[in-house]
Amino acid sequence: MVPRQFTFLPRVERRETRSNGRSARYSHWIRYNTFYGLVITTTLSTLLLAAVQYEWRVTGRFFQFANRFPASIALGVQLLAALFGLIHVAVVCRLLNYAFRLRLAKRSVSLDMLRTWVDMTIPRIDWDLPLRFFIPLLFTVFLSLVPAALWAGSITPLIARTTTGGMLLLPSYDDVSLIREYPMNIGQAGPSVRNQKGFFTYSVGQQHIGQLLSSAAAASSIGMRPLMHSKIDNTQFSYKGRSYGVGAPVGLTDLVMSSNKQAAGYNYQEEGYLCNVTCVYNTTSNFHLTPTEDAWIYGAEGMLPDSLDGPEYSSYIGFDGKAIVAMGVAYSERSPRRYIAITAGEAYRTLNNTQCELVFTPTLFNVTVDLSNFNITVQPVEMVTDFNPQRNLTRTVVRQFELLSNDLTNLYVSQLGDAFNSSIAAYNMSCSFAAAARPAPTEQEATLAGLTNSITAMADDMLVAYASAQLMVGRKFTAQPARVFVFALQFGQRGYIYAIFGLNLLIMLAVLLEAVRTYGWSSLGRFNYLDPRDLIIAASRGGRAVADAADAMVERVAVEGKKSGRGGVWLLGDPDVGNGGLVVRLSGDEEGHVAMMVGGTEGEGGESEERDRKERGGADGEVTPGADKQFG
Structure with missing residues (x-):
């Protein structure tokens, strides 16, 4: 029995949903659940904007509590700001994840590029990346800190x-x-x-x-x-x-x-x-x-x-x-x-x-x-x-x-x-x-x-x-x-409230535009490069080709590097010569399951999938009626 989460791209011939779980449905909730968090941030940022415009103030017991326990209020503000900032970051990361997954289904990428995608989508700092990947990653991670900071400035109670x-x-x-x-x-x-x-x-x-x-x-x-x-x-x-x-x-x-x-x-x-x-x-x-x-x-x-x-x-x-x-x-x-x-x-x-x-x-x-x-x-x-x-x-x-x-x-x-x-x-x-x-x-x-x-x-x-x-x-x-x-008490300063409202609006527009551009991510497969199960199983389906290509590339790059005296530019990590430059791409068998294959040059299109099936002895499958609806 094959696990559901490894079903291949929707654009490949798919089978109907079966009791053995070979072709699982990609439900609406699984695809869009993160974006529903914007309902919370949109409601709150709108209320904060209205509070600024109409000069709403808080008095009574909450005011007295804030004066008596300022440290507790500060702790609560930091926790809430981190939570609301996390919602924004999660939405942006989900957009990046979907965009990278769609690109991975159509283009070949190097392993260094794949690592960068993983770090940007989490987000986290990877000190072992080459500088040409590390600088964009550092900028992305820095931007991920901005929403929480803006939320803190927008909801901090101030004496007014x-x-x-x-x-x-x-x-x-x-x-x-x-x-x-x-x-x-x-x-x-x-x-x-x-x-x-x-x-x-x-x-x-x-x-x-x-x-x-x-x-x-x-x-x-x-x-x-x-x-x-x-x-x-x-x-x-x-x-x-x-x-x-x-x-x-x-x-x-x-x-x-x-x-x-x-x-x-x-x-x-x-x-x-x-x-x-x-x-x-x-x-x-x-x-x-x-x-x-x-x-x-x-x-x-x-x-x-x-x-x-x-x-x-x-x-x-x-x-x-x-x-x-x-x-x-x-x-x-x-x-x-x-x-x-x-x-x-x-x-x-x-x-x-x-x-x-x-x-x-x-x-x-x-x-x-x-x-x-x-x-x-x-x-x-x-x-x-x-x-x-x-x-x-x-x-x-x-x-x-x-x-x-x-x-x-x-x-x-x-x-x-x-x-x-x-x-x-x-x-x-x-x-x-x-x-x-x-x-x-x-x-x-x-x-x-x-x-x-x-x-x-x-x-x-x-x-x-x-x-x-x-x-x-x-x-x-x-x-x-x-x-x-x-x-x-007034919540936040005017400038921070305008900033967080604008940021929330910008993220919403990005979600809408991306949803329109990709037709609701209709071509999105269940394969997720952030899931180590997906990567391991996809690599195992590709056989020894990826490993052999990596070994050959290490030897070739090492020899060429000694002759030329040149190498990549790295920040803190040791240059993992060969592995990072290895180009891979996704392919699939007749059941629609992912396989990680050795690609040609980076950026090469996915039109060679038909050739892959023939090389592996696969046959074209028939299009199953109703297969275009299986991923909701």
């Missing part, structure tokens, strides 16, 4: 962000009855609340002196980076650049979003006042210091550009008046403009006769919150209708400067004046970084710039303080939607 909705509470200014100037007397301060999130009060100029003084001193950033300054509470958030008086809800009324461990941040829009400060020297200022009848008491009095009900007046303490920095602010509620006039003693002479105008423009702001780094970034968007038409918020904010300057002046020093000088010094230092690009500022220019920065920073912080008081003390708020950025 996705968006979802959220809600937070913004301060409402429909009721501003608590936003007003409270007396400086002990026990008459405005309403306040102290909790674990901080201290919140409507007496901003009295109760937040430390924070405001720090903001004034650090208002001028040194270097090219934006200024980072803390929010006036215990939420640990800091503003990156100006606060513009908004962002108070961050850390206070955003519990739903900030408590989400997967939330990376969020952004929302908030209305506030964009405060633009312009400071100048007014040499004709009517606001000045005058001694009084009381020792160590000096009066700061005079008219301001926005004074409507008479001159402004306030008392300051000082040993001799040299250390006083007095700020005058119009008290009238009818004043449409906001001015600050400064008069100072000799110790702070550069601040004397300076005057600043504050313009508050109702503006819509984008507020972006980074929950990972506790940063807040604010950007103006557009002007809006005034949300506080009474303008008592801006008036109260500016009035706090007069209170601060009075509280921060003692017999020997003005702490507010020192804070302004720190800002001026920082501005000079920042200009030194750009000394090559512009000339150094004059003393007056530096003074006005540093003072402008300080007044702006203090005004922004006061607006935030009043907004926080509206939320935490007055409980006056309104709901506002926010867009929340949540940490999630």
